[in-house]
Amino acid sequence: MxxxxxxxxxxxxxxxxxxxxxxxxxxxxxxxxxxxxxxxxxxxxxxxxxxxxxxxxxxxxxxxxxxxxxLATRRQQVLFVADTGRNMAATARGGEVKKDIAVMAMGVIGSLAIRHGDSVALVHGDGGASVALPAKGTENHLEQLLRCMDGASLTRGPSELCARLEYVAAHYKQRMLLVVVADEVAADPRLAKVLRRLRAQHEILWIQVDDAALAGPGSVHGVGMDVAGMDPVLMLLAEDPELARSYAEAVADRARALAQMLQASGIAMAGIGTTDEVMAKIFALLERHRRAH
Incomplete structure (x- = not known):
């Protein structure tokens, strides 16, 4: 192992x-x-x-x-849909690298799946390129999937979660559990469209690795979060409290819009900011999914 x-x-x-x-x-x-x-x-x-x-x-x-x-009548399949673009090399809310939290979350759900005799698969990638790893029910295979997630780095291309979801919608027709592991994303028409397609076919759980605060209380500026040329923005936010407040409000509005979109689609979401939160947040996520269905 x-x-x-x-x-x-x-x-x-x-x-x-x-x-x-x-x-x-x-x-x-x-x-x-x-x-x-x-x-x-x-x-x-x-x-x-x-x-x-x-x-x-x-x-x-x-x-x-x-x-x-x-014993289940047949093995179920869990498909992780993961962003391995450069955003996952950024800093999360608690100061850790985002990919480390994603690895822990995938590992917990993957371990549960294998213990129940289910198989795990992965679709990941950056930019417009998607990579699919087949479904298997062994711990060695789960380790391989975790290593793919762990490989997210600054050398990767841009994060583009919708491209991963569209790939799944086009290539996976058998009903399965999709576990989306992603950076914070905006709720836009493209995302809404692909979620409607996927929700009609699959069960979906959404794990969001929360951003570190760029300004104000909880800010972790200076610990290596900049993966998308944000340094000029960080400097402006640090110098202008009013601008920082406006930026924080815009971020909160984006988060609310995504939460509303997922809720309307019947998709349970957990926002996780540290590896120490993973177990409790995943338990709560599974519980919310059960109660909603």
Missing amino acids: GTLLTAVKSKMYIFAHRKARGMLDGEYASIFRGRSLDFDDLRDYVPGDEVRDIDWKATARTGTPLIKRY
Whole structure:
């Protein structure tokens, strides 16, 4: 097993004791409906589980509600759609490099998928070029996907998430879970159009790696965030408080527009700014998706 996935698993183990890991598994499993009648094992009941799945005899023996888990009728596929353009080499809200947060988020969801017998695939790229890696259900393959995400750097081309989503819409027809891992993007007609196409065919989760503040409280100017020639803007914002306030308002308006677009499309989103937030934010993301569907 490679070092990236080892780091992810260490973070998962530290965060989640046995019951919490069971809850995270339960939230992931709720995404896919339909199952066989092949019994797999028992786990602790967590809020949101189907009451019909409680094994009452086992519950009576142990005094703790237990849920029967079943083997899926077929393996499900998780497709990560990731921006690996130069924006992912920028600095996130908590001061880390964005790609490091993306690797952790992909690793957590990928580990859940493989533990459930599902397969993971990846579409990534920069500019207009998309690269697709096939679906496999092994940890070695997940490590390969994480290394692709980890390779995002300043030497890459510009970030263009819509191009990745359009590639998926054109080439993937089988229903699957799409996990979008992206920089902050603007809600525009092009994005709205491709999301309508994808939402009609797939389940979608959206993970946004939050930007560092460019001005005002929480600003991390000077720690290497500039990947798109923003230094002149940073200087202006630092010198003019009124301009900085206007800029912050524009950023907030863009974030609200994206959140509204995703909500209207029935897509749950999590904004993550540090690797320490990943586990809790993904749990909340899966829970919101389950409740919305």
